[in-house]
Amino acid sequence: xxxxxxxxxxxxxxxxxxxxxxxxxxxxxxxxxxxxxxxxxxxxxxxxxxxxxxxxxxxxxxxxxxxxxxxxxxxxxxxxxxxxxxxxxxxxxxxxxxxxxxxxxxxxxxxxxxxxxxxxxxxxxxxxxxxxxxxxxxxxxxxxxxxxxxxxxxxxxxxxxxxxxxxxxxxxxxxxxxxxxxxxxxxxxxxxxxxxxxxxxxxxxxxxxxxxxxxxxxxxxxxxxxxxxxxxxxxxxxxxxxxxxxxxxxxxxxxxxxxxxxxxxxxxx
Numbered sequence: 707x708x709x710x711x712x713x714x715x716x717x718x719x720x721x722x723x724x725x726x727x728x729x730x731x732x733x734x735x736x737x738x739x740x741x742x743x744x745x746x747x748x749x750x751x752x753x754x755x756x757x758x759x760x761x762x763x764x765x766x767x768x769x770x771x772x773x774x775x776x777x778x779x780x781x782x783x784x785x786x787x788x789x790x791x792x793x794x795x796x797x798x799x800x801x802x803x804x805x806x807x808x809x810x811x812x813x814x815x816x817x818x819x820x821x822x823x824x825x826x827x828x829x830x831x832x833x834x835x836x837x838x839x840x841x842x843x844x845x846x847x848x849x850x851x852x853x854x855x856x857x858x859x860x861x862x863x864x865x866x867x868x869x870x871x872x873x874x875x876x877x878x879x880x881x882x883x884x885x886x887x888x889x890x891x892x893x894x895x896x897x898x899x900x901x902x903x904x905x906x907x908x909x910x911x912x913x914x915x916x917x918x919x920x921x922x923x924x925x926x927x928x929x930x931x932x933x934x935x936x937x938x939x940x941x942x943x944x945x946x947x948x949x950x951x952x953x954x955x956x957x958x959x960x961x962x963x964x965x966x967x968x969x970x971x972x973x974x975x
Contacts, residue, residue, distance in 0.1 A: 759849045772789055776973050785884065807845070819854060843866060857933055
């Protein structure tokens with residue numbers, strides 16, 4: 707499919723423009739269909755190798771794909787359009803490779819939590835709502851299980867992850883800054899890998915004011931923002947990818963603290 711320069715559209719009649727759009731739609735469908743067929747081949751290869759239940763979710767790879775596409779030269783496609791299309795395509799391809807389901811805890815705004823979950827993971831995976839955070843996090847033990855938990859919560863569910871090291875936060879929703887601040891986090895039992903532009907999620911029981919914790923971290927070279935504060939626990943987003951045993955975090959305020967995951971930073975900043 708050859709790229710059509712905008713200058714080539716000058717002088718086209720409305721009928722010609724519509725014909726060109728129809729032709730592009732047909733080309734897009736062929737490419738999407740080929741991509742879906744390749745995903746089916748991946749599923750068949752995994753089944754033949756006895757790995758049919760292996761969860762194929764790779765957040766770092768997905769982030770690198772979208773970040774690269776947003777960074778490519780373009781005339782009219784917005785980051786919103788790119789992110790929405792490729793999220794749907796990648797999610798559908800992943801669903802073809804094995805079990806894949808979302809369990810959503812909505813906190814004080816369940817409608818928004820479901821909206822964020824579908825916006826990030828697309829329409830392909832099944833979705834059910836959980837009555838509480840414990841139920842949502844427990845769903846990550848099932849093959850292909852992803853928990854989406856609202857930050858608008860009176861329950862400090864993020865503190866539970868300190869005692870559940872197999873379940874890690876891997877995404878902040880939404881993935882574009884233009885869509886608003888983080889409203890939910892996604893967690894699963896997968897390996898978390900750096901993408902080259904990340905934020906780390908860190909929990910502490912420090913009784914100090916959030917500003918005092920931010921200042922203490924800042925003196926050690928760690929940039930932090932408070933995401934949530936409930937039940938005596940604070941959840942911070944740290945700029946960069948931090949390992950759990952980072953000495954700077956070990957020196958930070960709080961007797962009960964730790965890294966509970968990391969995610970790509972918004973793609974449009």
